Amino acid sequence: MTANSIQIVESTPQALSKTGQFRQLLTDPEMAFIMEAHNGLSARIVEEAGFKGVWASGLSISAALGVRDNNEASWTQVLEVLEFMSDATSIPILVDGDTGYGNFNNMRRLVTKLSQRGIAAVCIEDKLFPKTNSFIGQAQPLADIDEFCGKIKAGKDSQLDDDFCVIARIEALIAGWGVDEALRRGEAYHEAGADAVLIHSKVAEPDEIFTFCKEWGNRSPVVIVPTMYYATPTQQFRDHDISLVIWANHNMRAAMQAMRNISETIFRTETLADVEDTIPTVGEVFKITGNDELAAAEARYLPKRGAGYNAVVLAASRGAGLGPLTEDRPKCMIDVRGQPLLRRQVAMLNGAGIRDVTVVRGYRKEAIDLLSINTADNDRFADTGELYSLNCARKVLNQPTLVTYGDILFRDYMLDTLLRTDGDIVIVADALWQDREQSAEGLVRDLIIGDAAFSTDYLEDSPVHLLEVGNDVARDTATGEWVGLLKLSEAGAKTVAGELVAMEADGSLEKGDVPSLLTRLIAGGHKVRVQYITGQWLDIDDALDLARARNLL
Ligand code: SPV
Ligand code: MG
Secondary structure (H helix, E strand, C coil), rough: CCCCCHHHHHHHHCCCCCCHHHHHHHHHHCCCCEEEEEHHHHHHHHHHHHCECCCCCCCCHHHCCCCCCCCCCCHHHHHHHHHHHHHHHHCCEEEEECCCCCCHHHEEEEHHHHHCCCCCCEEEEEEECCCCCCCCCCCEECCCCCHHHHHHHHHHHHHCCCCCCCEEEEECCCCCCEEEEHHHHHHHHHHHHCCEEEECCCCCCHHEEEEEHHCCCCCCCCCCCCCCCCCCHHHHHCCCCCCEECCCCCHHHHHHHHHHHHHHHHHHHHCCCCCHHHHHCCCHHHHHCCHHHHHHHHHHCCCCCCCCCCEEEEECCCCCCHHHHHHHHHHHCCEEECCHHHHHHHHHHHHHCCCEEEEEEEHHHHHHHCCEEEEEEEEEEEEHHHHHHHHCHHHCCCCCCCCEEEEEEEEEHHHHHHCCCCCCCCCCCCCCCCHHHHHHCCCCEEEEECCCCCCCCCCCCCCEEEEEEECCCCCCCCEEEEEEEEEEEEHHHHHHHHHHHHHHCCCCCCCCHHHHHHHHHCCCCCCEEEECCCCCCECCCCCCCCHHHHHHC
16 A cells, blocks of 8 residues: 555454455355446445456456557556556455556566555456457467566566455457366466466356366366356355355446436436435445544544534524514624525634534524524524523533634634633623724624733733623623634533523523523522623624624634
8 A cells, every 4th residue: 555545444353465365266165246337436335245256357347448458548647547446445356457468577566556555366368469358259379378477477476465366368269269278278378377367257157167166176266257158156156166256247237227216207308306316325435435533533633623513503593683684694694705604614613623613503504504503493592582492402511612602704813813722611702892882893782801800911811701791781891792602621611501591490591591591590690700801703693793794804
């Protein structure tokens, strides 16, 4: 495997290398089966099905590339495909090496490169370059035996791993030269060092194959490709001491059928409605290509400040102040410069490493149709408040959590600052709230009093704690404005969840808002830390706010 290849298969400790695994398949007294694949995805599917090896078919790889099985794809183009297949799987791959792409010298380089890319074995056939597929009914000139034996030796001398296998494919039956010629060639190839022989046939009855096997008498493992004599019961192959059976092209042919069906249906019906439920979901595509592993690797190698946090976005309200703009959608879905507000928020949260985002929906909930979010529904949004919405997502409040209103716009450095601030419960407050009020930049609602005011002093960074919050805080004592952004540690999240339960019990939950929750927490002796910011955020309540938001971006 190359150093920079992406291993998408979770690595389970394998006692044997891929070459070792393949040699075992070939030499085990139990007959083995390998299945055709022609790219990374099909190879992965072969492994998923339970096969212990992959046949990298020349016919199928060519067809998948849209070319003929006549060495039209160059050997390095095939090599690129093989590398994807190898990276996508943990089982060995036997490559259809056609005629070795030239003479002994080309064969040497081929085997070295296959070895380097994690391929376990190659099969070469005793025909002439450029080859013709064995089932095409034209004359199939055979290679000179000595020349072919030299190619086998060159291959064996070039392998980088002792267990790499070179299989010699005998085309004498295909060319109509008979079983005796096949045996003569088989013996020579065996002497030259081939690890097994593949005896090929294009007739519907297995008789000539079985005659060969009887005469061969297990001199070396025998491989077959029963594409044409497919009706033969598999037990008969066992009875003839065959080591390895190749199902040679059936994934490629099945894929053709599936692609034809779906293309024809979608073309004819001009809708996806009839097909969606008949095909794998994109989630399954993510799964088979190993997205889980990438997420784990990101957490390990790309640590972000928000990793380990989840987020709850309170987005149940209509936002009646925006009039007709919120007729068919809640205000978090209003477009601000080409994107709904909520999508910007979710992108910002994701960017900080917070992947698990739960949006509490209510009004026009069906309009909140972002992928990549979880949803919780407050179906009583019309007669309840934001705490009731938060309570709808209470089950996520058992780990570090960020809570945000769905109608605020803020800069990502504010999120970063908040995530850096220690404390079980931390709120963001705007120290410049008076500016906002004076310039009528929005309705200033909930003011706070901290135990210290915001300081511009470089040396002053003692933690500030919340003394009071709510819309009845006197303006001359206020030190900031509650922005709508709250960070909870695991302990803080559990404290909040407990308080929500208590509020539910005493009837104060339904109409409660976050400031009322914070007030209760302080009264209960919990410390709520305040992180000041200085402007540069917006809550969107009316058309004027919206115009500002468009300018802010
Ligand atoms: C292939 O799968 O490309 C083979 C097997 O070589 S066959 O097509 O049967 O010749
Ligand atoms: Mg082939």
